[in-house]
Amino acid sequence: MSKSVAGPEIEKLIQLLARVPGLGPRSARRAALQLIKKKQQLLGPLAEAMSVAFDKVQICSQCGNVDTLNPCTICTDPRRDNAVIIVVEDVADLWALERAAAMNCVYHVLGGTLSPLDGVGPDDLNLRPLVDRASAGDIKEIIIAVNATVEGQTTAHYITDQLDGLDISITRLAHGVPVGGELDYLDEGTLTAALRSRTRL
Amino acid sequence: MSKSVAGPEIEKLIQLLARVPGLGPRSARRAALQLIKKKQQLLGPLAEAMSVAFDKVQICSQCGNVDTLNPCTICTDPRRDNAVIIVVEDVADLWALERAAAMNCVYHVLGGTLSPLDGVGPDDLNLRPLVDRASAGDIKEIIIAVNATVEGQTTAHYITDQLDGLDISITRLAHGVPVGGELDYLDEGTLTAALRSRTRL
Numbered sequence: 561m562s563k564s565v566a567g568p569e570i571e572k573l574i575q576l577l578a579r580v581p582g583l584g585p586r587s588a589r590r591a592a593l594q595l596i597k598k599k600q601q602l603l604g605p606l607a608e609a610m611s612v613a614f615d616k617v618q619i620c621s622q623c624g625n626v627d628t629l630n631p632c633t634i635c636t637d638p639r640r641d642n643a644v645i646i647v648v649e650d651v652a653d654l655w656a657l658e659r660a661a662a663m664n665c666v667y668h669v670l671g672g673t674l675s676p677l678d679g680v681g682p683d684d685l686n687l688r689p690l691v692d693r694a695s696a697g698d699i700k701e702i703i704i705a706v707n708a709t710v711e712g713q714t715t716a717h718y719i720t721d722q723l724d725g726l727d728i729s730i731t732r733l734a735h736g737v738p739v740g741g742e743l744d745y746l747d748e749g750t751l752t753a754a755l756r757s758r759t760r761l
Numbered sequence: 762m763s764k765s766v767a768g769p770e771i772e773k774l775i776q777l778l779a780r781v782p783g784l785g786p787r788s789a790r791r792a793a794l795q796l797i798k799k800k801q802q803l804l805g806p807l808a809e810a811m812s813v814a815f816d817k818v819q820i821c822s823q824c825g826n827v828d829t830l831n832p833c834t835i836c837t838d839p840r841r842d843n844a845v846i847i848v849v850e851d852v853a854d855l856w857a858l859e860r861a862a863a864m865n866c867v868y869h870v871l872g873g874t875l876s877p878l879d880g881v882g883p884d885d886l887n888l889r890p891l892v893d894r895a896s897a898g899d900i901k902e903i904i905i906a907v908n909a910t911v912e913g914q915t916t917a918h919y920i921t922d923q924l925d926g927l928d929i930s931i932t933r934l935a936h937g938v939p940v941g942g943e944l945d946y947l948d949e950g951t952l953t954a955a956l957r958s959r960t961r962l
Contacts, residue, residue, distance in 0.1 A: 566828060566856070567818075567828050567829040567830065567834060569810070569813050569814055569818070569829050570814060570828070570829070572810050572813075573810040573811060576803065576806055576807045577807070580784075580795070580796065580803070580807070581791050582783065582789075582791060582792050583781075583783050583792075587782070587783035588783075589853070589856065590782050590783060591781045591782050591783050591784075593853050593856075595781065595811070596814060596818050596827050597827075599815060599818070603811055604815050606774075606777040606778070606781070607811035607812040607814075607815050609773050609774040609777050610796070610807055610808035611808040612770050612773075612774075613771060613774050613793075613796070613797060613808075614805050614808050616770055617768075617770070617771065617800070626767065626771070626794070626797050627767060627768050627771070628770050628771070629768065632768075633767075651794055652790070652791065652794055655767065655790065655794075
């Protein structure tokens with residue numbers, strides 16, 4: 561714990577900034593100072609934006625996305641294909657897929673993956689509502705876009721089991737060489753998968 | 762510019778966070794998401810702390826420090842030696858010296874260094890008030906603790922000229938090997954200075 565060098569209000573700001581992911585204790589001090597220097601242009605607007613976010617942001621009761629609307633902008637967008645649901649672990653994954661803009665469908669955010677070792681079971685995830693959405697009909701495809709980790713794959717299998725018997729096509733993301741990736745740096749599993757799923761040129 | 766993936770309020774928060782030093786566009790998104798997830802523990806308190814800082818923080822009219830008091834806590838501290846002033850470029854340098862806690866004196870923040878190429882002249886810095894403080898008497902020593910850059914040294918010489926004729930001891934920080942530093946990684950200038958200022962064991 562470093563010595564307090566500014567008033568308690570500034571110290572409190574520094575301590576809270578240090579808890580923001582991406583900032584540590586040292587960069588939090590630098591950030592606080594810059595915020596104070598850019599009081600009108602940055603500190604004021606940021607305080608306001610955070611206050612607005614605090615008041616308005618909520619979890620979408622349909623898909624688990626975060627938004628100021630509930631149901632969220634994506635769920636209520638009439639131009640989207642509601643018959644295709646992409647299942648993701650986290651809102652960050654949803655944002656990443658939206659940036660890719662490859663599909664124009666809806667999402668379902670699980671809020672994590674099954675992890676018996678960490679005590680995360682099916683009831684700790686946003687899983688039951690997914691089965692309900694799938695059972696309600698009108699769903700053609702569910703794309704399971706969880707991370708390619710052991711927990712992710714376990715979760716994918718669990719979801720597949722839960723949706724068994726429904727007339728829904730259940731798919732997952734392709735494994736392969738990342739675009740721009742160098743073979744030399746890839747693990748054997750990825751290379752094996754890329755070879756197995758090779759496509760004709 | 763990446764595609765907007767969340768509501769305008771969240772996008773605005775991300776854009777403002779991206780302007781905080783230490784956070785870029787990518788980490789700002791991650792930070793925003795974590796802030797939203799930790800709404801009660803982090804987002805709310807941080808919004809409040811920023812709002813308080815925005816309302817209360819001001820520049821000390823005596824030394825140029827930032828604080829919620831004016832004159833600042835350091836200038837009004839009766840246990841400090843007001844006869845010794847450490848001159849620094851920036852509040853961050855003041856904080857660094859306060860953390861070192863090697864001296865118990867007061868400060869004067871210049872707000873930058875002379876830099877003719879960048880159009881920064883004496884009137885753009887908090888220099889005149891320093892001369893006024895020095896001329897007002899009761900000052901025994903002024904320690905010029907500017908960075909060891911060309912601009913810093915130019916500024917140091919300018920200050921020394923301005924204070925010429927006053928009965929004040931003007932000193933500067935010692936040059937030498939940083940504590941914990943390895944000689945192998947130091948430049949010739951530092952090593953030369955360290956040799957010249959060698960002390961008896």
